Amino acid sequence: MTRLIALTITAAFASVAAFAASDAMTTDAPEVIEIEVSADELASCQEGLREAAEIPAVTDAGTPIFFDRTEDMPRVACVVTEA
Numbered sequence: 569m570t571r572l573i574a575l576t577i578t579a580a581f582a583s584v585a586a587f588a589a590s591d592a593m594t595t596d597a598p599e600v601i602e603i604e605v606s607a608d609e610l611a612s613c614q615e616g617l618r619e620a621a622e623i624p625a626v627t628d629a630g631t632p633i634f635f636d637r638t639e640d641m642p643r644v645a646c647v648v649t650e651a
Contacts, residue, residue, distance in 0.1 A: 599642045604649040613646035 605613045625633040 601642050601644045602647045603644060604647050607648050610646055610648055617644055617646065 603613055627633060
């Protein structure tokens with residue numbers, strides 16, 4: 569009986585470790601969100617992005633995120649378009 573428990577626990581740990589390893593191995597490149605602005609609005613757009621980057625990250629419920637997973641977030645860039 570103890571052998572069955574030990575094997576069950578070992579299998580559970582192995583499956584959790586495999587799942588964690590597969591999650592760590594995925595390297596999907598984050599997408600880039602482009603905000604299209606005119607040439608005279610470019611500086612204002614870039615300043616707005618800098619200000620937004622200084623705001624601490626929170627969850628949907630408003631609680632702070634204590635671990636840094638910003639590499640998973642899409643990047644945002646201001647792009648000049650002809651109007």
